[in-house]
Amino acid sequence: MQKIFSYVFALFLGGAVVLSLLPWWSLPIFAALLAFWLKVRPGAAVLGGLIGGFLLWAGYAGLLNVQNDGLLSARIGALLGGVGGGMLVLATGLIGGLFAGLGALTGSWAVPLLRRSS
Amino acid sequence: MQLVRFLVALLVTTALTILASMHAPFGSRLPAVGPFFSPFGGFWQNGEHVGKYTDEKFDLPGLNAPAEVVFDERGVPHVFASSMEDLCYLQGYLVARDRLWQMDISVRATAGRLAEVMGERVLARDRIQRRKGLLTAAERALELWEGQPEEWSLIQAYTAGVNDYISNLPAAKYPIEFKLLGYEPEPWTPLHTAVIFKSMAETLSARHEDLQATYTRQLVGDSLFQFLYPERNPDQSPIIPESVNWDFEPVPVSQPRADQPASETMMSQQMPHLPLPQPPPFIGSNNWAVAGSKTASGHPILCNDPHLTLTLPSIWYEMQLQAPGINTYGVALPGVPGLLIGFNENVAWGETNVGQDVMDWYRVDWTDRSRDAYRWGTQTKPVEKVVEVIQVRGREEPVLDTVRYTEWGPVVYEDPEHPYYDLAMHWLAMHPTDQRDFFELGTFFRLMKAEGLPDYLEALKGFENPAQNFAFASKDGDIAITVNGKLPLKNKPQGRFVQDGSDPAKAWGGFIPHEHLPRVINPERGFIASANQRSTGPDYPYYYNGYFDDYRGRYLNRRLEEMDQVRVEDLQALQLDNYSLEAEEGATLLLQLLDSTDTELRTHPAVQQLREWDFRFEADAEAPTLYERWMEAAFRQTFDELPSDGEEAKKTLYPETWRFLALLRDTPDHGLFDHQETETVENARDIVRQALEGILTEDYEPQAWNDYSAPFIAHLGRIPAFARNDLPVGGFHNALNAINGGKGPSWRMVVELGDTPNAFGVYPGGPSGNPGSPFYDNTVDDWANGEYHPLYLMESPADERVAPLYQFNLEPTE
Structure with missing residues (x-):
C-alpha cells in the first residue's frame, strides 16, 4: 500500500517535471521507468499509474481551467459535442491515467524479466 | 510467459501511444488525442490566466531603440517607438502575438496553400485559387515593392517582428487552431504581406457577372434584357454631387468594332457547372464627413463603417502607433504594416469599396485542340504555361497543375464541360502595375502622417487596387472624397458580357488618368458621403459598369442634407440607423x-x-x-x-x-x-x-x-464553437446599419477633429484571436448594443486618459 502512495507521489511530481520538458508521450515512458525502478507489483502499478496520471493531468488541467474562468473549456467542450468544462477536466485526467497506467504495467512486468536474467 | 505478457503490454502501450499521437486518425478530423489533451502542451495551455496582467520587461533582437507598449482596458495596444522601422517591427510582433493563426490561414486560403495542412478535401479550392493567379499576382506586386526603398524597409521590419515572435514561441503556446489542425506556424515573408493585399483585392474587386449576363441575354433576347437590366438607376444619388463640373479634357477611348450581337458565340454549348465562386454580395460600407459649417462644434466629423463578412477573430486589429513624426490610431489588417482606416491629431480618413467592374472574361480562339496557341488579331501567340506545385498533406508527391496564361490572363478552368472553359480572366489585380513613386503601403503611411489636404491628395496617387472611396477630413476644416484607384477605360458595354478574345481591340483602352478620377473637395452642401453607390452622375465623361448600391447612398445623402448642428452622437446614431x-x-x-x-x-x-x-x-x-x-x-x-x-x-x-x-x-x-x-x-x-x-x-x-x-459572427475557420450566434441586433443590407446574416459593419468609427481628436470606435471582436482569452470577443456585446469606446490618441505612455491594464517595456537585445 505504501508503495502505491510513493509511486503516485513520484509519478505526480516527476511527471510534472518530465512533461514540462518533453512531449506528451514521455508520460507512459516515465511511468514505466518509474514502476520498473521502484519494482512496483503489477496490480499496484496499474492502480498507481491510473491515479497518478489522473491526478497529474486532471489536476493541472483543473488549475488552468480555474485560472481561465472556464472560458476555453466551455468552447472546447462545445466543439466536442456539448461537454462541460468539468467533464473535460475529467476526460483529460482519464487519458492521463490510461497512459500512465499502461506504462506502469509495462514497467512492472519488466521487473521479473531482468531479475531472472541477472 | 513473463516475457510474452511484457511484450504484449509494451506493444499495446506503444501502439496506443502512437495512435493517440496521430492527427486525424482513420480519416477523421480529430486532433491527435494525446498532445491535444495534455495539459502540458495541448489546448489547456491556450487558456489565458484571466485577471493576471502584469507589466513585462524584455529584450527584442529587432529593435533599434527602447520602446513601450501600453495595453488599455480593452487590450488595445498603444505603441511608442523611436523610429518608423521600430514601429512596424513592433506592429508585426504584436499582431503575431494576437493573430498568428489568422495571418497564417489567410495567406494559405488566398494563395491556394490550404491543402498543405488540411489535405485532399481542400485541394479543389487550392487549385482554383492558384488558377485565378492570386499567388502570381502577389509575386508581381512584391517585385515592385522591392524597388521602393522606404516601403520595403517597413515591410522588412514588420516581417522581422512577426518572425521574432514566432521563433520564441514554444509549441505549447501555438494558437489553438494549429493544435486542432495539427501543424506549425511557418516563418512570415514579405510575400505573405503581398498575398494578404491580394486577398483584399479578391474580396473587394473580383465581382463579375459577365457570364451570367451573357447567358441571360441569350435566354431572354437583347431587347428584354436591356429592359430588365438597365445599367443605371435613374433615382441614384451618386457619390460626387451632380453639381460638380468635370473641367478636364477626357482622354479619348478607342472605339473597338461592335461586339458580335450573338452572345452564343461567346458561350460554351453546355453550362453544367457553377460559375466561379463570387465574393459574397451585400459587402458594402459607409463613410462620410461633415464640414464644420454643419456641426455643432464647428469642427469637421468623419465617419466610416466598412461592411464585411464578420469573423472571429475580426478582420481588423485596433491599435495606436507613435514614433517621432507620427502619432496615429485606427485599424490594421493583420499581415499588413500600417493602419488602413484611422486618424491622427490633424486628419481622419476612411474607405468604402468602389463597385467598378475590373474583372472581365474573354473567349480564347485556340489555333488547334492542343490549346497551346491562340489567335490574337492577325497573328497567333503561344500560351505561357505556368506549373503550379501544390503540396497536399497525406500525399508523397505534390500535385502539379499547368495553367495557361494568355495576353488577357489565366485560362482558369480546364474541364471541357465547364462554362468558363476556354475563357481567359482579365483582372486588374493581376495586371502588371505601372512603376510609381510609391505603392499602396506608401498611401497609408502618408495618410497616417498627413497634416492636411495636400498630403491626402498626394497619398492617393499610390493606391491602385482594390479601388476605394477615400473620405477625408482635416482639423483645418477641409473635407474631401475621391473615387480612387486604377479604373479601366471602357466603351459601353465593354466588360458586361463575355468578349471575343481574338481581338486585341477588345482590351481596356488604358486607365482613367489619376487627375480625372471622380473627386469632390469642400462641396457647398457641407458633407461628402459614400455607400458603394455609383461614383458619378451621367455626365461624367468616362463609361464604367459595375455593382452599385441603390438605397443606402440615397438615404445617407438625404439624411445628411436634412441634418444640421450635427454632434458626434447624431452620427453614431446614423451608423446604427436601421431605416431602409x-x-x-x-x-x-x-x-x-x-x-x-x-x-x-x-x-x-x-x-x-x-x-x-x-x-x-x-x-x-x-x-x-x-x-x-x-x-x-x-x-x-x-x-x-x-x-x-x-x-x-x-x-x-x-x-x-x-x-x-x-x-x-x-x-x-x-x-x-x-x-x-x-x-x-x-x-x-x-x-x-x-x-x-x-x-x-x-x-x-x-x-x-x-x-x-439570424445574424451571426462566424469563426474564421468555421468552428461553430468559436463563433457568436447570440446577437440581439437588427439591421438590413439596404439600411445604413447593414447587418445581414454573417455580414455587417466590421468597424464603426466616428472622429471629430477639434483641438484634440474626439474619437469613438467599436468592432465586433477583440484584440486577441485566442478563444481562450477574455479579449477574444470582449467587444462583441458593446458592438451589438450600439455602444462606442472612446479612442484616445495618447500623447505619451503616461497619458492619464488611459489606465493601462499592463505594459511592455522593451529594449534592443545587446
Whole structure:
C-alpha cells in the first residue's frame, strides 16, 4: 500500500517535471521507468499509474481551467459535442491515467524479466 | 510467459501511444488525442490566466531603440517607438502575438496553400485559387515593392517582428487552431504581406457577372434584357454631387468594332457547372464627413463603417502607433504594416469599396485542340504555361497543375464541360502595375502622417487596387472624397458580357488618368458621403459598369442634407440607423398594389402591422420579416420564367431590386408579370396578392426580425464553437446599419477633429484571436448594443486618459 502512495507521489511530481520538458508521450515512458525502478507489483502499478496520471493531468488541467474562468473549456467542450468544462477536466485526467497506467504495467512486468536474467 | 505478457503490454502501450499521437486518425478530423489533451502542451495551455496582467520587461533582437507598449482596458495596444522601422517591427510582433493563426490561414486560403495542412478535401479550392493567379499576382506586386526603398524597409521590419515572435514561441503556446489542425506556424515573408493585399483585392474587386449576363441575354433576347437590366438607376444619388463640373479634357477611348450581337458565340454549348465562386454580395460600407459649417462644434466629423463578412477573430486589429513624426490610431489588417482606416491629431480618413467592374472574361480562339496557341488579331501567340506545385498533406508527391496564361490572363478552368472553359480572366489585380513613386503601403503611411489636404491628395496617387472611396477630413476644416484607384477605360458595354478574345481591340483602352478620377473637395452642401453607390452622375465623361448600391447612398445623402448642428452622437446614431429606403418604397408599393385588389388579406392583422411600420429593421419588430418574405416571394413569382433553382439558376442574372420595384410601380400590366403556364393573364396586382396569400396561410406565425435574419459572427475557420450566434441586433443590407446574416459593419468609427481628436470606435471582436482569452470577443456585446469606446490618441505612455491594464517595456537585445 505504501508503495502505491510513493509511486503516485513520484509519478505526480516527476511527471510534472518530465512533461514540462518533453512531449506528451514521455508520460507512459516515465511511468514505466518509474514502476520498473521502484519494482512496483503489477496490480499496484496499474492502480498507481491510473491515479497518478489522473491526478497529474486532471489536476493541472483543473488549475488552468480555474485560472481561465472556464472560458476555453466551455468552447472546447462545445466543439466536442456539448461537454462541460468539468467533464473535460475529467476526460483529460482519464487519458492521463490510461497512459500512465499502461506504462506502469509495462514497467512492472519488466521487473521479473531482468531479475531472472541477472 | 513473463516475457510474452511484457511484450504484449509494451506493444499495446506503444501502439496506443502512437495512435493517440496521430492527427486525424482513420480519416477523421480529430486532433491527435494525446498532445491535444495534455495539459502540458495541448489546448489547456491556450487558456489565458484571466485577471493576471502584469507589466513585462524584455529584450527584442529587432529593435533599434527602447520602446513601450501600453495595453488599455480593452487590450488595445498603444505603441511608442523611436523610429518608423521600430514601429512596424513592433506592429508585426504584436499582431503575431494576437493573430498568428489568422495571418497564417489567410495567406494559405488566398494563395491556394490550404491543402498543405488540411489535405485532399481542400485541394479543389487550392487549385482554383492558384488558377485565378492570386499567388502570381502577389509575386508581381512584391517585385515592385522591392524597388521602393522606404516601403520595403517597413515591410522588412514588420516581417522581422512577426518572425521574432514566432521563433520564441514554444509549441505549447501555438494558437489553438494549429493544435486542432495539427501543424506549425511557418516563418512570415514579405510575400505573405503581398498575398494578404491580394486577398483584399479578391474580396473587394473580383465581382463579375459577365457570364451570367451573357447567358441571360441569350435566354431572354437583347431587347428584354436591356429592359430588365438597365445599367443605371435613374433615382441614384451618386457619390460626387451632380453639381460638380468635370473641367478636364477626357482622354479619348478607342472605339473597338461592335461586339458580335450573338452572345452564343461567346458561350460554351453546355453550362453544367457553377460559375466561379463570387465574393459574397451585400459587402458594402459607409463613410462620410461633415464640414464644420454643419456641426455643432464647428469642427469637421468623419465617419466610416466598412461592411464585411464578420469573423472571429475580426478582420481588423485596433491599435495606436507613435514614433517621432507620427502619432496615429485606427485599424490594421493583420499581415499588413500600417493602419488602413484611422486618424491622427490633424486628419481622419476612411474607405468604402468602389463597385467598378475590373474583372472581365474573354473567349480564347485556340489555333488547334492542343490549346497551346491562340489567335490574337492577325497573328497567333503561344500560351505561357505556368506549373503550379501544390503540396497536399497525406500525399508523397505534390500535385502539379499547368495553367495557361494568355495576353488577357489565366485560362482558369480546364474541364471541357465547364462554362468558363476556354475563357481567359482579365483582372486588374493581376495586371502588371505601372512603376510609381510609391505603392499602396506608401498611401497609408502618408495618410497616417498627413497634416492636411495636400498630403491626402498626394497619398492617393499610390493606391491602385482594390479601388476605394477615400473620405477625408482635416482639423483645418477641409473635407474631401475621391473615387480612387486604377479604373479601366471602357466603351459601353465593354466588360458586361463575355468578349471575343481574338481581338486585341477588345482590351481596356488604358486607365482613367489619376487627375480625372471622380473627386469632390469642400462641396457647398457641407458633407461628402459614400455607400458603394455609383461614383458619378451621367455626365461624367468616362463609361464604367459595375455593382452599385441603390438605397443606402440615397438615404445617407438625404439624411445628411436634412441634418444640421450635427454632434458626434447624431452620427453614431446614423451608423446604427436601421431605416431602409428600400422598405419605404417597397412596402408602400406592395400595399398599394394589394389595396387595388379585393382580397380579404387587406385587413389581416399582419398587414395592418405592416401599414403602421416605420421601415426600421429593428431586432424585435415583426413587420420587417413579413416585408422581406413578401418582397422575396413577389420577386420570385414575377421572374418565375427565369430558372429558379439548381445549376441553371446559378448562371442566371436576376434583375436588381430597384428595377423590380420600378417595374411594379411603372408597368404593373407588363407581360412579364404573367405566369406563362396559367391560362389567365396575371398582372403585378395578382402577383403581389398571390405572394402574400402564400405567406399568410392559416398557420402563419409572425416572427421577430432577429429570429428570421439570424445574424451571426462566424469563426474564421468555421468552428461553430468559436463563433457568436447570440446577437440581439437588427439591421438590413439596404439600411445604413447593414447587418445581414454573417455580414455587417466590421468597424464603426466616428472622429471629430477639434483641438484634440474626439474619437469613438467599436468592432465586433477583440484584440486577441485566442478563444481562450477574455479579449477574444470582449467587444462583441458593446458592438451589438450600439455602444462606442472612446479612442484616445495618447500623447505619451503616461497619458492619464488611459489606465493601462499592463505594459511592455522593451529594449534592443545587446
